[in-house]
Amino acid sequence: MTALTPQLESLYDEIVRRDPGEAEFHQAAREVLESLGPLLAARPEYATAKLVERLVEPERQVMFRVPWVDDSGTVRVNRGFRVEFNSALGPYKGGLRFHPSVNLGIV
Incomplete structure (x- = not known):
């Protein structure tokens, strides 16, 4: 694990x-911060503009339910997730997640 700057x-x-x-999100965020360390050292104006703070906070999180009927006629309900981080360059990338093992921290 790479050391982070104090900031x-x-x-x-x-x-x-x-x-x-949300351990999965924490791990992903730390990896992003570690990779951005050298860039921020070379370009301190990015830190001043709070670009990293804007990148790690989603613009929007949508959690919803999806009721459906399985092959035996049983009604089931799954949770769906979509997390949208940054629309600065155009439409959001990614999709919806429905798998039972998925939680908000993973998305």
Whole structure:
């Protein structure tokens, strides 16, 4: 694991505090912060503009239910998720997640 600058470590701590129990999201966020460390050192104006803070906070999170009928006629209900992080370059990338093993932290 690469060491984060104090500023990025503080941001990571805020992510963990704000989104408790979402270990997968914490891991992904830390990996992104580690990869951005050298860029922010070379371009401090990005840190001043709070670009990283904007990247790690989703613009929108949608959680919904999807009722359906299986082959035996039993009604089932699944949860669906969509997390949209940044629309600055156009439409959001990604899709919807319905699998029973998926949770908000994974998406």
